[in-house]
Structure formats: structure tokens, C-alpha cells
């Protein structure tokens with residue numbers, strides 16, 4: 001796993017939130033997290049964020 005480039009993350013948007021809140025990469029670098037709806041989305045091959053509503057998983061608090 002690896003960090004995604006910051007400029008790539010800035011182009012990403014949560015598919016579940018209509019107002020495109022900022023998303024962040026999780027600490028383990030395996031997910032993109034939306035803290036507005038508290039869902040996370042897997043990053044496949046360490047570089048391809050799957051920002052799809054059917055891939056959403058609840059974020060543990």
C-alpha cells in the first residue's frame with residue numbers, strides 16, 4: 001500500500017454525498033474515507049480508489 005498523490009485525492013468525491021465533501025486517505029492507506037457520511041471505499045492495487053456506492057463500507061468510530 002502507498003499514499004495516493006495529494007492532487008489525486010483532491011479530485012475525488014464521495015459518491016454518497018451530493019455536496020462533494022473532502023475525502024481523505026485512511027491511516028492504513030487502504031481506503032478513502034468520507035467523514036461526512038462515515039463510509040469508506042477500498043483502494044485497489046494501492047492506487048485505484050473505488051468510489052462507488054456499492055463499495056461503501058461503514059467507518060468504525
Ligand SMILES: [Zn+2]
Nearest residue numbers: 014017034037
Ligand atoms: Zn460521503
